[in-house]
Amino acid sequence: MATQTRTETIYNFNAGPAILPRPVLEQVQAELLDYHGTGLSILEASHRGREYEEINREAEERLKRLLGVGNDYRVLFVQGGASQQFGMIPMNFLAEGAVADYIVTGSWSEKALEEASKIGQTHVAASTKDSGYRRVPSPAQLELSPDSAYVHICSNETISGTQWQRYPDVGDRRLVADMGSDILSRPLDGSQFALIYAGAQKNMGSAGVTAVITRTDWLEQAPTNLPTMLRYATFAKNDSLYNTPPVFAVYVMNLTLQWLESQGLDAIEQRNRQKAALIYDAVDDSGGYYRGHAEPQSRSMMNVTFRLPDEEQEKRFVAEATAAGFVGLKGHRTVGGIRVSLYNAMDVDGPTQLAEFMAEFARTNG
Numbered sequence: 001m002a003t004q005t006r007t008e009t010i011y012n013f014n015a016g017p018a019i020l021p022r023p024v025l026e027q028v029q030a031e032l033l034d035y036h037g038t039g040l041s042i043l044e045a046s047h048r049g050r051e052y053e054e055i056n057r058e059a060e061e062r063l064k065r066l067l068g069v070g071n072d073y074r075v076l077f078v079q080g081g082a083s084q085q086f087g088m089i090p091m092n093f094l095a096e097g098a099v100a101d102y103i104v105t106g107s108w109s110e111k112a113l114e115e116a117s118k119i120g121q122t123h124v125a126a127s128t129k130d131s132g133y134r135r136v137p138s139p140a141q142l143e144l145s146p147d148s149a150y151v152h153i154c155s156n157e158t159i160s161g162t163q164w165q166r167y168p169d170v171g172d173r174r175l176v177a178d179m180g181s182d183i184l185s186r187p188l189d190g191s192q193f194a195l196i197y198a199g200a201q202k203n204m205g206s207a208g209v210t211a212v213i214t215r216t217d218w219l220e221q222a223p224t225n226l227p228t229m230l231r232y233a234t235f236a237k238n239d240s241l242y243n244t245p246p247v248f249a250v251y252v253m254n255l256t257l258q259w260l261e262s263q264g265l266d267a268i269e270q271r272n273r274q275k276a277a278l279i280y281d282a283v284d285d286s287g288g289y290y291r292g293h294a295e296p297q298s299r300s301m302m303n304v305t306f307r308l309p310d311e312e313q314e315k316r317f318v319a320e321a322t323a324a325g326f327v328g329l330k331g332h333r334t335v336g337g338i339r340v341s342l343y344n345a346m347d348v349d350g351p352t353q354l355a356e357f358m359a360e361f362a363r364t365n366g
């Protein structure tokens with residue numbers, strides 16, 4: 001079989017599944033047929049074997065280190081995506097008679113709220129829907145319930161392109177965050193959260209596994225009559241090995257976490273800021289040709305969203321960008337426009353080149 005090699009650089013701005021660090025892909029390729037001298041691929045090995053157990057343990061330890069949480073937390077590897085977490089969280093933690101607060105800043109937090117409302121009582125503590133999801137709420141806008149079971153936020157709204165710059169102060173309530181699209185994009189004190197969850201496929205690996213980082217003392221409060229696989233305690237008790245885990249996804253995640261540790265989250269954040277600034281500057285310096293969606297103080301570092309004067313030009317922008325090697329720029333199907341996703345694995349070259357393309361496109365079409 002002939003291998004095809006591309007000569008032209010492709011810049012991957014896909015929103016998810018998304019770009020992976022090149023060294024991770026190369027390592028996967030190098031050890032795919034023979035994992036660490038075992039003569040077997042990791043894809044063929046037992047999940048009860050020494051090799052996989054080591055991967056499983058390393059991935060948990062790495063994620064805890066990166067999030068700065070100690071032994072009062074567990075990392076669980078769950079399937080079903082972040083979308084399944086929307087239901088699992090209230091199933092485990094929203095008891096009858098209790099209320100959960102949801103701060104609604106976009107499509108993903110809307111979905112989380114919708115699922116929780118099927119399970120129990122919810123309260124919208126703030127919503128920025130009226131602003132077209134252009135920002136996160138100010139502290140003064142929060143109306144938290146006096147005694148909520150937890151407060152749910154979406155750290156970065158992937159579709160509209162807004163991000164919490166400072167997490168809300170929820171007092172001694174439990175804070176739960178969907179970090180699907182910005183986990184490990186900046187240093188973070190994980191201990192301010194009772195639970196964090198994220199699908200690996202945007203910022204820390206491939207599709208197929210969702211990491212749930214949660215306080216251990218919370219787990220035992222969940223009802224015992226839940227289906228086994230919908231109960232977090234099952235995963236904690238069995239080191240996420242109650243049933244067959246998504247071994248390949250956890251393996252890729254472990255390598256990606258290793259890469260993130262080698263970079264350091266301070267450097268990752270600095271680079272992420274630099275990347276986002278390149279695109280926001282291209283928007284702001286276009287004399288109004290590009291119109292940014294998010295309000296400046298809520299702008300996402302991960303997903304830069306903007307419009308062109310009309311849909312016709314947006315289509316042409318995407319087509320010409322794709323032809324020039326910039327892929328994945330079409331906005332989410334529900335909102336249209338352009339979305340530039342700049343996850344951890346993207347280096348500065350991508351947005352540097354894209355910013356130049358944007359300036360040239362505005363010059364010739366504006």
Ligand SMILES: *Cc1c(COP(=O)(O)O)cnc(C)c1O
Nearest residue numbers: 081082083108158178180181199
């Ligand atoms: C992508 C995404 C999801 C959905 O994740 P799935 O793994 O596809 O279920 C949820 N929340 C956020 C913030 C996302 O970016």
